[in-house]
Amino acid sequence: MLQLPPLSLYVHIPWCIEKCPYCDFNSHKLRGEIPETEYLSALIDDLKQDLHFVQGRELFSIFIGGGTPSLISASGMSWLLENIQQLLPFSNHIEITLEANPGAIENQKIADFKAAGITRFSFGVQSFQQEKLTKLGRIHGVEEAKTAAKQAHYVGMKTFNLDLMHGLPDQSLEDAMSDLNTAIALKPTHLSWYQLTIEPNTQYFSHPPKLPDDETLWEIQEKGVELLAEHGYQQYEISGYSQTGWQCQHNLNYWRFGDYLGIGCGAHGKISLPLENKILRTTKIKHPKGYLDPTRSYTDDCSTVDKDELVFEYMMNRLRLMEKIPFAEFESYTGLQRSVLNKQLAKASSKQLITIEQDYCHVTPLGHRYLNELLSIFMD
Known part of the structure; x- marks a missing residue:
């Protein structure tokens, strides 16, 4: 949940x-x-x-x-x-x-x-x-x-x-x-x-x-x-x-898929809504002239992250860190089950880009060196 x-x-x-x-x-x-x-x-x-x-x-x-x-x-x-x-x-x-x-x-x-x-x-x-x-x-x-x-x-x-x-x-x-x-x-x-x-x-x-x-x-x-x-x-x-x-x-907090409000010209935000079981991305008006226009809303865009994109969104942030990635955190902050990762994790593990333990996974030095290749696995 x-x-x-x-x-x-x-x-x-x-x-x-x-x-x-x-x-x-x-x-x-x-x-x-x-x-x-x-x-x-x-x-x-x-x-x-x-x-x-x-x-x-x-x-x-x-x-x-x-x-x-x-x-x-x-x-x-x-x-x-x-x-x-x-x-x-x-x-x-x-x-x-x-x-x-x-x-x-x-x-x-x-x-x-x-x-x-x-x-x-x-x-x-x-x-x-x-x-x-x-x-x-x-x-x-x-x-x-x-x-x-x-x-x-x-x-x-x-x-x-x-x-x-x-x-x-x-x-x-x-x-x-x-x-x-x-x-x-x-x-x-x-x-x-x-x-x-x-x-x-x-x-x-x-x-x-x-x-x-x-x-x-x-x-x-x-x-x-x-x-x-x-x-x-x-x-x-x-x-x-x-x-x-x-x-x-x-x-x-960014890389652990925490939430953040973004205020000011072009600022981005990421917000979790547990009661609605969804995650939002917000963007504010980019140019100072438009941002300071009193007739306009500060928000330029507010959209829901598709369920199909959540695995990549989470991993795109989390894989930047050198620390272990707890599966419990993945489930808490995405609302998805760990099982949705099984196929991608197995593929990444077979390429020696990630090691898998019972409660977490960990990017290998090779995985950090070829981070773009590793990220591409989680786009599938």
Whole structure:
């Protein structure tokens, strides 16, 4: 029987100072001043319209992403969090993450955001080499990235993340390891380290840069995971590495097929409705102009996940994690019986992509290496 999983909240701030050439997120180059008061008020109204999805739960985590959320003032962020809490109870150990561009957040603002209620920063560093930052269209420099991390320590942030890419244009193994070593020296509790991919509707898609060959990419991945492990960063997710106990709780809720409300331009949500035995996907209006139009609903689409798609939906998220996958969780969060997995699990096991035990299954190292092949099995 379908049960209610933990509930998170995603908040989208859509503006950036510049649009990066690799970015396919819903972000818009800032022209003039951010309509901060109007947009923050709209976010709260948006949340109010979704409160019927809460179903008595408290908030497990909040993630404020973008765009560049650190462009919002600290006073505005404080107002936003206070108003969210008036509508929804926070769990005792709620994680509240703010994405921040090192080029759009000065030292005092880091302290002010912490005072406003932010418990975790995610700094979009991408690289510690100026040549690479320039090619990626980043507005910050190497020293700004280092300063942001140092300031997070200085103001007493218990946890923060550094966001790094590898497989960058003309990047060598030595370049990639240099980035990791610099990041490790700054002592974040968490590192997001993922390969640059060329996505449609980006500048890089129209004008592709020269990327490392497959052999170099694999060597970077292999050596990078070893280096991170040597320094106490355990890989708990495809691109997530953390010191013990400091995994990103918000992302864990995503990958464990938890529920989340999405408010703001283009934000997505996933909601379980046990009484109706169905799961919904929601999408909000994408463009700021439409989102702020008082004559329109904030919701652009709300649809039910077909029963035939639930196995793939669940596995598409769950297979990202390095941990075991409990069959009891699958049944609780999809409302399906374990038996519907038998055929696909047997096929994945025969290819040595998954091991199967009595109460759980576990992706093998080979399965993580060939994750797309493994996912394709659960599309059948």
